[in-house]
Amino acid sequence: MIGQSIQKWDALDKARGAFPYPSDLYRDRCVHLRVLRAGRAHARIVSINTNVARQASGVVRVLTHADIPGLNRFGLIAPDQPVLCHDRVRFCGDAVALVVAESEQEARHACKLIHVEYEDLPALLDARQALAPDAPQIGPDGNLCHEVDLGFGDVDAALADSAHVVRLTYSTGRQEHAFLEPEAGIAWRDEKQRIAITCGGQNPFADQKQIAAILGVPLEQVHVSHPPMGGAFGGKEDLNVQAHLALAVHATGRPARYVYEREESIGYSVKRHRFEVDVAVGCDATGRLTGFRAGLLADTGAYMTLGPAVLVLAAEHASGPYRFQASRIQGKAVHTNTGNASAFRGFGNPQVILGIEQAMDALAAKCGQNPIEFRVQNLLRGGDRAGAGHIVRNDVTLPRLIAAARNGPLLRAPEAETLRPDEDGRLRATGFAFVWQGFGLGAGAEPGSSVTLRRDANGQFWLDCSSADLGEGNLSAFQQIAASMLGCAAHDIGLDSGSTDNTNSWSTNASRSVVVTGNAVAKAARQLAVRIDAGENGALAETAHFAPDFPEKLTLGAPHVGYSYGIQAVRIALDTATANVTVEEVETWLDAGTVINPDGVTGQIEGGLAQGLGFALSEDLVQHEGRVLNNRFSSYILPTIRDVPVDVRVHLINHPDASNPLGARGIAEVGLTPAAPAIANALARCLGHRFEQFPITPEAILPVMENALS
């Protein structure tokens, strides 16, 4: 059962169009919401006049900051983002007023009738200027949101004594999650007189806490439910529609519905943090790594969101799974008026891996060594100190993957650099990257998961947990785990999940579901099986909690209890007329630990890969004075089926992880992270050039290519 691919419980209904998503939900007498956004990067609000809007056809209420009964702030780490702005707007997407109307059309129309007088303030649009003494002040305590300084040893001396040092400077794009279902939900006053909210989200309990504070009511008066939704990828961790829905119900007593339009979703939702990165990586004449230094500057935008956590994870991973003699990793997350950045699959690692994995190729070349050999001789082993300064407890399992990768066509024989196009006018090259990606929430941040397994009076099993299924199939994996222990079929485990009425299994993020919640499910199922085996009759329930054991803490959120490891290789073709890059072939080798559902695992790697291709080559916001210009799917360029190669192979070479009884590793992010450095390394083979900006666009490649070919 565990280890066999199964069809997910909801797959067929979803395919048939019969599955109700948050954006499909309505209730009788529903009111509809539209939010008036600031539309400017930084300004003082002089006045808000809603008189005309309130009189408009179909308008039920127009709410502003004055209508918020409780705390007019929210945030997952610290409440610093206004629900409806009072005196200042700090990014274009800041919410200023909320129109509640009989129809969406009327709500939209009334938004235009609200008159807000602003006094524009100087906008801070470049993170590098954020800490200048004369910079506009965005955050409550200035523009420094968070700072990390990790490492060990004397890195200056280590780099100075190195035979070779590679220095790279680059920046990364503000990637949009682009879940196919935008932010959506409904809310109403339920039969227990609670404000009930059903919407896309990643942690009902985190939502409940923030909403209760905003409404100024006890937690018990707010119910939050996250049914399976149309994707999230980290982009639905922060509140989106929830607070505005709750306010509308609170103000009108009527059910409310709010679905973002795509322009609203791309234009104003949270994004992947843009990073500015400097790295210096050294080795001695034999190819042994010496010193690693990194400077990370993360643009977290107007509010804190999960910015500090992203920065910490980036710092923990920046030096890769390699052994150094000394290391220093300094990072700052700063506030700007460019938007609002938060969690996105990979969580800082896609930004930093570009430094270490490009540097490894470049150093290997300087040493005249094969880039695989070069990496292998420098891999961490269990008990070694990683660059961030923590001890990696368990062996880095990459050597097993390397043995397999060498049998694949892409990495069998290292190719010489070539500048001769093929007959079709394209330059072709292979590139690869090693990757490690921590799973679970890091040290000090991981509360663990609780679940309840019940057998009801009819003998039906029920899994009771608050986890949301974002589309990845975590609930199906839980069914498989429980079924394995209880000796039934996965589909025999009923699901009672996704809400604050369930046992608290905390968030669906950080590749933590199978590792943390999965182990709680296994534990509860074993307890239940013992009672069943003992012959207990009737209804039974067992609740279990699992939290990983952290032997050390570097800083809040680091290190992680374990890592998943992978190697990804890409074959690219570069058109010498257009500088367009086509990825023609991708092969990934992955240690996923104990695998519950193999199709689920490979599906995560393939899907992550496609997002990684976008991060590498096409996905970024185009902004003007803080406004997003490419706020549609016609201008924000996601990979289509033609942009993902037909030839994508994923090999699972699994070694159980010692951090948890199941031996599982979280793998939901590790497929995305290595794509960009693999492509960058392939491009460097074509052109002998390292690009300073990601995504790497044809516009940037063209002059470099023409120079290289002339």
Next chain:
Amino acid sequence: MITFQLNDAPVRIAHGGKTLLQVLRDDLHLSGAKTGCGEGECGACTVLVDGRPVCSCLVVTETLQGATVTTIEALAWTPTGAEICSALARAGGVQCGFCTPGIVMAWAGRHRDDTPDDALEGNLCRCTGYVKIRAALEQAPCLPQHRGTVSGKADLSLQDGLARLAQNPELVPIAGGTDLVVRAGHALGALRLFSLERLDAPELHQVFWEDGNLVIGALMRWQDILHNPVIARFVPILRDVAHGVGSPQVRNAATIGGNVATASPAGDGLPALVALQAHVRLIHRDGCREMPVAAFITGAGRTQRRAGELIAGFVIPAKCLGQPQLFTKVGPRRAQAISKLSLATVGVPDDPAGISFAFGAVGPVPMTCPKAHHSLASGMRDDAHLNAVADLAMSEITPIDDMRSTAAYRRRVAGNLFMRHCRVLFSRTARRGGG
């Protein structure tokens, strides 16, 4: 009152000004077609209209009179639909699943020759990376279901239709609507639309011969152009253009006439028709006129079409038929792309330069670069000569910086494409001349 068949039952709706997706979801509570983008990019709202996949967010109800609409709610329970749904579910092709009903529809209504990559160009999936979807669909080879494509929509003679347009200058003629609906946005209800589907005028939908020239009806859809054997043989450049227009869903709605009427600088049909030296045929209650497409397009989004006038078709001169021809589109991705630039090149035997060409998206109108064209006529056609001509062309085009690309990139790549096209075409004509 608009009447159409929905899942084998008649539906009547009182007012136009809505999209089919709004009617399905808001009025009829059929939520299998999803709202993902509202502009025909994601394909989550795909339904079959007269058997063909289209984005219901781009279909205005005015064009549905007499049509047959099938949604996932009905298709899923047909043998074909059940097979596709089951294959996707079994193979792990469903993650969040929000795109899946649209994918089922696109595959069920695909062209019979389509691979999964052909059929799903217009279906964005953010979860799966498409890998398992491809594999699943290859396991669901059920043949596409095609109903008769001509339905009982035509209720007006061409003469009556033209009279109505002439009398009511505020009427907006609409064909596929794929540009118009996106541009109208939420103001769709304010437009008075006149569906060209209502015209009983088969010649607007056909390719036909006329005095040795080929006439392409303005209401031919790009999907029909893509698969038309006469076009493939005599004007393959239009097939190549069609290949890059949107996606199957867009091509099943969008017409060549609409492409020209919209006159977007990035419209791919424009440079090809200009390079083909095509004439546009305009019809009006009071008469008919023709002019070169190059003259018809007067600026970005501007044409010489007068109030009450319709584009009837495009006349391709005999001399350009069956000649070597090439079209290259450079976009930000490999499908569903708005051109950063494009180049259409056609061999023309009586032309002093031997070819006719036009660039798209590097100026307000298709750019024919007269100086470069003239200079091409005199020279050895060796690399040095072609380089010099490409330089001239690069100086004549007027590309801009915008959110899709830069002027510098467009200019440079225009030169590169020009060289590539010349090399290919001149080697082909040389072979042809020698043989």
